[in-house]
Amino acid sequence: xxxxxxxxxxxxxxxxxxxxxxxxxxxxxxxxxxxxxxxxxxxxxxxxxxxxxxxxxxxxxxxxxxxxxxxxxxxxxxxxxxxxxxxxxxxxxxxxxxxxxxxxxxxxxxxxxxxxxxxxxxxxxxxxxxxxxxxxxxxxxxxxxxxxxxxxxxxxxxxxxxxxxxxxxxxxxxxxxxxxxxxxxxxxxxxxxxxxxxxxxxxxxxxxxxxxxxxxxxxxxxxxxxxxxxxxxxxxxxxxxxxxxxxxxxxxxxxxxx
Amino acid sequence: xxxxxxxxxxxxxxxxxxxxxxxxxxxxxxxxxxxxxxxxxxxxxxxxxxxxxxxxxxxxxxxxxxxxxxxxxxxxxxxxxxxxxxxxxxxxxxxxxxxxxxxxxxxxxxxxxxxxxxxxxxxxxxxxxxxxxxxxxxxxxxxxxxxxxxxxxxxxxxxxxxxxxxxxxxxxxxxxxxxxxxxxxxxxxxxxxxxxxxxxxxxxxxxxxxxxxxxxxxxxxxxxxxxxxxxxxxxxxxxxxxxxxxxxxxxxxxxxxxxxxxxx
Numbered sequence: 001x002x003x004x005x006x007x008x009x010x011x012x013x014x015x016x017x018x019x020x021x022x023x024x025x026x027x028x029x030x031x032x033x034x035x036x037x038x039x040x041x042x043x044x045x046x047x048x049x050x051x052x053x054x055x056x057x058x059x060x061x062x063x064x065x066x067x068x069x070x071x072x073x074x075x076x077x078x079x080x081x082x083x084x085x086x087x088x089x090x091x092x093x094x095x096x097x098x099x100x101x102x103x104x105x106x107x108x109x110x111x112x113x114x115x116x117x118x119x120x121x122x123x124x125x126x127x128x129x130x131x132x133x134x135x136x137x138x139x140x141x142x143x144x145x146x147x148x149x150x151x152x153x154x155x156x157x158x159x160x161x162x163x164x165x166x167x168x169x170x171x172x173x174x175x176x177x178x179x180x181x182x183x184x185x186x187x188x189x190x191x192x193x194x195x196x197x198x199x200x201x202x203x204x205x206x207x208x209x210x211x212x213x214x215x216x217x218x219x220x221x222x223x224x225x226x227x228x229x230x231x232x233x234x235x236x237x238x239x240x241x242x243x244x245x246x247x248x249x250x251x252x253x254x255x256x257x258x
Numbered sequence: 259x260x261x262x263x264x265x266x267x268x269x270x271x272x273x274x275x276x277x278x279x280x281x282x283x284x285x286x287x288x289x290x291x292x293x294x295x296x297x298x299x300x301x302x303x304x305x306x307x308x309x310x311x312x313x314x315x316x317x318x319x320x321x322x323x324x325x326x327x328x329x330x331x332x333x334x335x336x337x338x339x340x341x342x343x344x345x346x347x348x349x350x351x352x353x354x355x356x357x358x359x360x361x362x363x364x365x366x367x368x369x370x371x372x373x374x375x376x377x378x379x380x381x382x383x384x385x386x387x388x389x390x391x392x393x394x395x396x397x398x399x400x401x402x403x404x405x406x407x408x409x410x411x412x413x414x415x416x417x418x419x420x421x422x423x424x425x426x427x428x429x430x431x432x433x434x435x436x437x438x439x440x441x442x443x444x445x446x447x448x449x450x451x452x453x454x455x456x457x458x459x460x461x462x463x464x465x466x467x468x469x470x471x472x473x474x475x476x477x478x479x480x481x482x483x484x485x486x487x488x489x490x491x492x493x494x495x496x497x498x499x500x501x502x503x504x505x506x507x508x509x510x511x512x513x514x515x516x517x518x519x520x521x522x
Binding site: 006009010013014017021024028093094097 | 275333338352356370373374380383
């Protein structure tokens with residue numbers, strides 16, 4: 001019989017083969033393979049730098065690093081929610097036929113996007129060097145793993161909740177797209193959090209995503225996760241606990257719902 | 259029989275289609291009356307108070323007409339479906355062989371698919387990789403290991419699916435009408451492999467409409483109808499009683515011909 005340790009090893013294997021499947025399918029037949037995932041971030045960095053520094057002359061210090069430090073983690077979250085919300089439904093035949101742990105399906109989506117996010121980190125470091133002439137602060141060494149772990153849990157929790165709801169209400173798919181659009185603009189990604197008028201400051205902690213995104217920006221620009229780290233931890237815990245409850249209640253019925 | 263490998267104890271399964279929850283928001287807004295009517299959940303009793311014991315190392319057949327609840331029972335024993343009432347205890351690792359090659363991805367190679375499938379069936383990755391040689395050897399697909407699965411014929415896919423499943427170290431093998439794989443020669447090979455697994459002490463629960471095969475493969479059988487156990491016992495007795503009830507051997511032959519899978 002299996003011990004918890006071998007069970008954990010098995011879930012790891014499961015995750016690994018599912019993520020590898022995703023990545024292989026996405027870059028199948030391309031000669032650059034996963035390096036293509038650098039294309040978008042690099043193009044974005046160049047555009048931001050040239051358009052907003054040289055042409056429009058925005059009054060924000062190190063503008064490309066400023067935007068990208070929040071945009072890359074946002075893209076991770078948003079891609080995972082978009083792909084993950086339909087992940088239970090899309091894998092209906094697997095869920096109906098095989099008894100593997102279902103959580104592996106949304107987890108593989110989040111892990112796949114995590115890989116893409118990690119690939120963007122060197123781009124971020126280069127942009128920082130390019131704009132400020134100094135190497136990334138030492139705070140990255142501990143800050144990056146901490147924030148990656150926090151955001152992975154937060155994102156997985158959100159994906160599990162959305163994907164579970166999606167099996168019950170098919171409208172969730174459309175609703176998610178609208179919600180993501182709104183979330184993008186109420187989260188300080190294109191603007192600094194300090195730009196929010198005092199009467200709207202509560203948005204920073206009322207929005208589950210704002211604290212972690214602010215932490216990323218603070219880490220990249222100033223070398224530490226900054227004052228919103230506790231809020232990010234609290235939101236991650238809240239979302240994870242809710243997701244665990246949702247998953248527990250949906251798991252036994254999942255094969256009938258998809 | 260020794261201690262049971264599978265014990266099914268008073269299992270009832272009621273399906274409540276979740277259609278009532280899947281009505282869209284639009285439905286509720288535009289046709290409230292209709293939406294309300296739909297919201298009344300319909301219930302479908304698939305299994306009712308089913309008891310079953312399968313001894314360790316036994317090959318047990320499940321027979322019965324379409325809609326008798328055979329696949330639902332297999333799904334419950336396989337841990338995919340949760341029973342509404344009652345419980346199932348399995349004493350060993352269950353490998354559900356409910357469908358060959360479930361989860362195969364056309365754009366990955368045969369080898370990548372075998373690894374993916376093996377892990378989904380419950381094996382550690384390194385274990386599947388060790389067995390790749392044997393898997394492709396048995397499936398007679400050595401030359402196609404690196405080829406993408408979409409270039410395989412449906413027969414080749416089934417062969418690969420069957421081969422991965424029987425190499426997945428099963429202790430309890432649940433087989434749902436999937437042995438009609440490939441040509442006559444390969445089918446023979448599959449049955450030989452099943453017999454080999456039996457000799458190695460693997461418990462087999464076998465669902466089929468092909469009664470001759472059930473007699474060939476199984477020692478005991480259970481006849482299900484309308485979600486209830488009609489009869490359980492030595493395979494020949496149960497099959498004979500079932501054939502009689504279905505309107506004699508001739509009619510059973512007809513049914514069998516209908517149930518036979520399409521030729522490739």
